[in-house]
Amino acid sequence: MPRKPRKGDVAADEAVYGAIRRAMHMGRLAPGTKLQEPALARVLGVSRERVRKALHRLVHEGWLTAIPNRGTFVPSLTVEEMRQIYDVRSMLEAAIVRRLSEGHTAAAAKRLKAHVTEEKAATRRDDRGRLFELSGEFHVLLAELCGNDELTRLLRGLLTRSTMHFSLAAPRQLTNCAGPHDHGDIADAILGGKADKAAKLMLGHLAGLVTLQAAHPPQHEPVDIEEAFRGIKARRDS
Amino acid sequence: MPRKPRKGDVAADEAVYGAIRRAMHMGRLAPGTKLQEPALARVLGVSRERVRKALHRLVHEGWLTAIPNRGTFVPSLTVEEMRQIYDVRSMLEAAIVRRLSEGHTAAAAKRLKAHVTEEKAATRRDDRGRLFELSGEFHVLLAELCGNDELTRLLRGLLTRSTMHFSLAAPRQLTNCAGPHDHGDIADAILGGKADKAAKLMLGHLAGLVTLQAAHPPQHEPVDIEEAFRGIKARRDS
DNA sequence: ATGCCAAGAAATGTGCACATCCTGTTGGAG
DNA sequence: CTCCAACAGGATGTGCACATTTCTTGGCAT
Numbered sequence: 001m002p003r004k005p006r007k008g009d010v011a012a013d014e015a016v017y018g019a020i021r022r023a024m025h026m027g028r029l030a031p032g033t034k035l036q037e038p039a040l041a042r043v044l045g046v047s048r049e050r051v052r053k054a055l056h057r058l059v060h061e062g063w064l065t066a067i068p069n070r071g072t073f074v075p076s077l078t079v080e081e082m083r084q085i086y087d088v089r090s091m092l093e094a095a096i097v098r099r100l101s102e103g104h105t106a107a108a109a110k111r112l113k114a115h116v117t118e119e120k121a122a123t124r125r126d127d128r129g130r131l132f133e134l135s136g137e138f139h140v141l142l143a144e145l146c147g148n149d150e151l152t153r154l155l156r157g158l159l160t161r162s163t164m165h166f167s168l169a170a171p172r173q174l175t176n177c178a179g180p181h182d183h184g185d186i187a188d189a190i191l192g193g194k195a196d197k198a199a200k201l202m203l204g205h206l207a208g209l210v211t212l213q214a215a216h217p218p219q220h221e222p223v224d225i226e227e228a229f230r231g232i233k234a235r236r237d238s
Numbered sequence: 239m240p241r242k243p244r245k246g247d248v249a250a251d252e253a254v255y256g257a258i259r260r261a262m263h264m265g266r267l268a269p270g271t272k273l274q275e276p277a278l279a280r281v282l283g284v285s286r287e288r289v290r291k292a293l294h295r296l297v298h299e300g301w302l303t304a305i306p307n308r309g310t311f312v313p314s315l316t317v318e319e320m321r322q323i324y325d326v327r328s329m330l331e332a333a334i335v336r337r338l339s340e341g342h343t344a345a346a347a348k349r350l351k352a353h354v355t356e357e358k359a360a361t362r363r364d365d366r367g368r369l370f371e372l373s374g375e376f377h378v379l380l381a382e383l384c385g386n387d388e389l390t391r392l393l394r395g396l397l398t399r400s401t402m403h404f405s406l407a408a409p410r411q412l413t414n415c416a417g418p419h420d421h422g423d424i425a426d427a428i429l430g431g432k433a434d435k436a437a438k439l440m441l442g443h444l445a446g447l448v449t450l451q452a453a454h455p456p457q458h459e460p461v462d463i464e465e466a467f468r469g470i471k472a473r474r475d476s
Numbered sequence: 477a478t479g480c481c482a483a484g485a486a487a488t489g490t491g492c493a494c495a496t497c498c499t500g501t502t503g504g505a506g
Numbered sequence: 507c508t509c510c511a512a513c514a515g516g517a518t519g520t521g522c523a524c525a526t527t528t529c530t531t532g533g534c535a536t
Contacts, residue, residue: 036516036517036518037517037518038516038517038518041285047490047492048491048492049490049491049492050490050491052518057298060295060298060299066282068248068497068518068519069496069497069498069499069517069518069519070497070517070518071498071517071518081388083388083514084387084389085388087388087389088386088389088392091329091330091333091334091389092330093492095332095333095335096329120271147323148322148326149319149322150319150322150323150325150326151322151325151326151329153328154392183444212305214339224355227263235417274486274487274488275487275488276486276487276488284519285520285521286520286522287520287521288520288521290488290489306488306489307487307488307489307526307527307528308487308488308527309488310486343511469533
């Protein structure tokens with residue numbers, strides 16, 4: 001239904017952005033899918049310019065790829081691109097866990113322990129959806145605990161691009177981190193001050209993710225825009 | 239795929255983007271300056287929407303900051319933000335030089351030597367402008383030699399934000415890297431396979447840059463848009 | 477004289493319509 | 507039957523005009 005032309009509604013932009021992002025995260029949009037503006041505008045019930053702006057933002061953030069005068073498409077990550085992303089993550093996250101191992105506040109230790117506890121709880125009750133979220137947040141949490149906003153933002157971008165493969169190609173297998181004990185072991189090494197061990201575990205953890213993704217090639221299923229956004233609409237949460 | 243003779247429409251966006259970026263790089267725009275769209279459109283001789291799109295891109299890349307319904311402004315980097323950027327650079331670049339020290343191709347060694355030679359030549363003939371460019375490219379070159387496009391792109395973004403301070407606050411002192419021998423020493427350590435030494439030199443190098451920047455606080459000079467873009471206009475090269 | 481309020485002006489944000497380009501189709505020729 | 511070219515339909519890109527918000531200036535009351 002048409003929303004009345006409210007005043008400066010900055011939340012509408014975020015809503016459209018979030019809707020597309022959520023559709024990708026749910027695996028509704030297969031790699032190679034063309035996101036045409038009129039269809040999205042009609043389905044989401046917003047103007048075309050709104051969709052246009054959100055698309056441009058997603059392109060700039062690396063979620064979508066645009067071809068001039070052709071349209072914007074859901075990218076199909078090659079194995080090499082994925083390997084490179086994980087390579088950068090390895091550099092950053094190894095340094096992160098090393099730093100945290102060498103020194104961290106009591107509050108940081110508390111947050112880390114709480115996160116691991118929550119992950120274990122989610123694993124025990126087999127809550128795949130929650131575990132999927134928590135697994136990603138674990139890596140962001142480590143960056144946050146370094147107290148460097150720039151680092152956190154950068155790593156979050158890399159992580160979203162990393163998990164894009166799971167979201168797009170293997171949405172059913174909602175396990176984006178290999179071993180269920182990996183995060184716990186890394187946390188233990190950090191809390192125990194074993195920098196070398198923590199770094200080694202992290203490198204092994206990330207390497208495991210690469211092999212896991214390589215084992216699941218992306219499936220190209222043609223999807224319809226209207227069908228993909230069934231029940232997604234625009235919401236406020238991230 | 240052969241490029242078709244288009245109507246220079248795509249290049250116009252890049253031209254406006256480059257013009258603003260060049261004005262910042264020349265130190266014409268002081269931190270806190272408001273970039274209003276009509277004035278820019280008039281000065282650059284393009285439509286307001288073109289300016290608008292370029293501004294949005296610059297905001298998203300971190301060069302400018304936007305306040306809804308207020309406008310876009312040239313940011314004034316705090317010392318803390320700068321320190322965080324250099325912190326992330328330290329993590330990445332230490333890993334980079336370590337990797338290069340542990341193994342690199344003959345072609346990589348050749349490019350590295352050639353770069354250092356060119357830097358020394360620029361230093362000898364006191365070509366500050368060229369040295370400024372080369373000093374920045376050195377760090378990008380190291381990333382390129384790792385053969386990871388994602389890494390290169392990421393580091394390039396960090397580097398542009400790092401040098402922004404020099405561009406905005408201290409444009410006259412065109413020395414963005416502390417010691418003239420630092421790059422040469424780092425290159426020697428890499429070529430000699432001394433990973434620990436190379437990493438240590440790089441960390442010291444970056445730390446020196448932070449103290450150098452902290453010693454030059456940003457100057458707030460009120461500038462006029464028309465005056466700032468005198469003789470800049472839109473060009474095609476980057 | 478100073479602080480507050482209101483009206484005008486300018487800048488930002490948004491929807492709309494048109495121009496341009498791409499794509500799929502259809503018709504005809506070889 | 508196949509291939510190529512022109513055409514129609516549709517999607518993207520862009521300029522323009524208007525709505526909304528904010529800043530400024532002038533006037534008024536304390």
